[in-house]
Amino acid sequence: MIYSDVSGSIEELIESHGKPGKDIYLDSENSGFVFPESLEAMIGAYKAAGRGHPSITHRVGWETYEALYKANSTIAEALNCRPEEIIYTHSGTEANNIAILGLAKSVRGQTKILISSIEHLSVIFPAEQLQEQGFKVVKIPVDREGFVDLEFLADHLDRETLLVSVAAVNHEIGVIQDIKAIGEVVKDKDQNIKFHVDACDALGRIPFDLGKLNVDLASFSSHKVYGPKGAGALYVKENVSLKPIVYGQLSTQKLWPGLENVPSIVGFARAVELTHRNFETYVSDMTRLRRKLIKGILETVEHTLLNGPKGPRRSPDNINLSFLYCEGEALTVELSLKGVYVSSGSACTSRVLEPSHVLLAIGRRYEEAHGSILMKVTPFHSDSDIEYVLESIPEAVARIRSLNPIKPERGREVV
Numbered sequence: 001m002i003y004s005d006v007s008g009s010i011e012e013l014i015e016s017h018g019k020p021g022k023d024i025y026l027d028s029e030n031s032g033f034v035f036p037e038s039l040e041a042m043i044g045a046y047k048a049a050g051r052g053h054p055s056i057t058h059r060v061g062w063e064t065y066e067a068l069y070k071a072n073s074t075i076a077e078a079l080n081c082r083p084e085e086i087i088y089t090h091s092g093t094e095a096n097n098i099a100i101l102g103l104a105k106s107v108r109g110q111t112k113i114l115i116s117s118i119e120h121l122s123v124i125f126p127a128e129q130l131q132e133q134g135f136k137v138v139k140i141p142v143d144r145e146g147f148v149d150l151e152f153l154a155d156h157l158d159r160e161t162l163l164v165s166v167a168a169v170n171h172e173i174g175v176i177q178d179i180k181a182i183g184e185v186v187k188d189k190d191q192n193i194k195f196h197v198d199a200c201d202a203l204g205r206i207p208f209d210l211g212k213l214n215v216d217l218a219s220f221s222s223h224k225v226y227g228p229k230g231a232g233a234l235y236v237k238e239n240v241s242l243k244p245i246v247y248g249q250l251s252t253q254k255l256w257p258g259l260e261n262v263p264s265i266v267g268f269a270r271a272v273e274l275t276h277r278n279f280e281t282y283v284s285d286m287t288r289l290r291r292k293l294i295k296g297i298l299e300t301v302e303h304t305l306l307n308g309p310k311g312p313r314r315s316p317d318n319i320n321l322s323f324l325y326c327e328g329e330a331l332t333v334e335l336s337l338k339g340v341y342v343s344s345g346s347a348c349t350s351r352v353l354e355p356s357h358v359l360l361a362i363g364r365r366y367e368e369a370h371g372s373i374l375m376k377v378t379p380f381h382s383d384s385d386i387e388y389v390l391e392s393i394p395e396a397v398a399r400i401r402s403l404n405p406i407k408p409e410r411g412r413e414v415v
Helices: 010-017 036-048 059-079 092-106 121-133 150-156 179-189 262-277 279-300 328-337 357-361 366-370 383-402
Strands: 086-089 112-116 136-140 161-165 194-198 217-221 232-236 304-306 318-323 372-376
Touching: 036 059, 036 262, 059 086, 059 262, 086 092, 092 121, 092 161, 092 194, 092 217, 092 232, 112 121, 121 136, 136 150, 150 179, 161 179, 179 194, 262 279, 279 304, 279 318, 279 383, 318 328, 318 383, 328 372, 328 383, 357 366, 366 372
Parallel strands: 112 136, 112 161, 161 194, 194 217
Antiparallel strands: 086 232, 217 232, 304 318, 318 372
16 A cells, blocks of 8 residues: 555544444455454563574573564464474565576576466466576466366476476465475476465465475465464475575574564464364354355345356355446445445455456456455454444445446346
């Protein structure tokens, strides 16, 4: 956001919006809830070890290092990897950048990178940046539900290939890729090709066991598992070589210089612990609420499209719908006035008037992509929350459509 985009003060903008009677937050793609236990752990870390530097050899430094060590062990246990294979960052975006750019700096001779056409922009942009250095980037096409074309992948792997990067769960349409099968395709072709997985939207939503996958690099984000912002992680498999992309005084992290955000990492670890321990309950509850929301909207709002797959091949938290004859950005504002908070189009490009690259990649037309909204349910939501959303969306859509000079055709079927 550019502050000059907002006329007047932020306070005036909020005041003009007013305070709705309800407050249903479904925008966890961008940022969201934090477990109270995670916040408590973070505050405790600030009080006990937040002042210390984990690489300094005195008591406070040792206490800080101990807090970091315990957090590291907790996350490694949940991921089924070794603690020394985890590198901490400040976000999933940083983790993706280190994986791609750091690998490219460490290897000579292999200059081909394959990524899916629906990757997060923090994968697409660093990969495309490498084209300026002579790298070739190939985007793997997906079908109408978002699943990658495994035949295309296999056909384009060769001795020049350095890296394949595919998200385990897509951040926009919730498609769950078969990471095990993709890893087998990659490694059957050449064990030297590295396989990176953006797992930011996978952790806490699908089983993700690094000990059972042919994955060399994997990225994670604290806020995606209801931990604090300001923490992320990159799994780097033993014997995989990366070079830093940022330079400065090192602390305990060999690939990311500077002082670690230890309190946020402690909060991150507590969130991972909670999602790991309560995995089946959380996934079951989110799946039920997701089904209820999708079913209710599709039954009550005509000319509506579900983006992404149905059923168990969809992330339990994800709802992405396109409302024809309705502008998504206008719909987010209308819903906000009712106390329902969602995002429109691509969450990372919501202030740019271009349609989501993910929706275009699965075959949606521009107008269909522009009419999309993304919602994510969480363990914090209840049935009454979803019922209020199901009351609000038909009203909001009807109002926005009433302002559109192009009216829906009666009886027209959409797919």
